[in-house]
Amino acid sequence: MFQHILIAHDLSREAEVALQRAAQLARQHGARLTLLHVLDHPDLLDATEQHLARRLATFAGIDSRLLLAKGTPHEVISLHLKEQQADLLVLGAHHKGRPELFAGTTLERVARQSQVPVLLAVHEPVAPYTQALVAVDFSLSACNAMQISRRLLPEEADMFALHICEVAPIHAEAAQQDLACQRSLFEKLIADESARLPAGAKLRHGLRMGERMSCLQAAIDELRPQLVALGQHNRSVLSEALLGGLAQSLMRQPPCDVLISRGA
Secondary structure, three states, rough: OOOEEEEEEEOOOHHHHOOOOHHHHHHOHHHHHHHHEOOHHHHHHHHHHHHHHHHHHHHHHHHEEEEOOOOOOHHHHHHHHHHOOEEEEEEEEOOOOOOOOOOHHHHHHHHHHHOOOEOOOOOOOOOOOEEEEEEEEHHHHHHHHHHHHOOOOOOOOOEEEEEEEEHHHOOOOOOOHHHHHHHHHHHHHHHHHHHOOOOOOOOEEEEEOOOOHHHHHHHHHHHOOOOOEEOOOOOOHHHHHHHHHHHHHHOOOOOOOEEEEEEO
């Protein structure tokens, strides 16, 4: 269960969708909810505070609070995640119609740096999740994403774990031994992770062969999930300059809500 959810709100319509999702999850988990806004125009403090207080009252319960702060958005968000001891950060999409502007945005920086799971909430209408898709490799971060996704889901919801073997179909016959090894490891991973899930939790799984994004998009088209989750690898300082390619693609043009999680 989540104890404290932080929603970063930038006064955009996209942030309103994220607020609704954060409030829904807070109700589902009985969690505290904090709305954080980083002021662009300090002279509009009173008007901004009144507006956001009304929005928070519309969607959230009594265990909620509003925080207004000044500074660089991604730095302020990171600071308040630590100070408030939040265990989930919810954000809305940024420049939804202009994916080329993703790099260097607050969303990209926060997703890259956050030590708690980041939920990019874009799916409408906002209702409890019924279907989640988790992209699984053999990393700790991917296993962690699977466990966190399950926590986000109501008990009756379905979760599908997908492993992608990046082998071109033309080379499939020559790669049979490697594919068999990956399949065996994947089945063992699913068995281990299933044992960690709550009793009765629904977990299906499958393996696809081909280019990662194409396979993931095909699975999304087939399953129509409201949530896609994947792990963000802990890498070198140099590679931390950018999100991994798959995570970045999903967050640039999210097909539904997207959860990014690091290894525990």
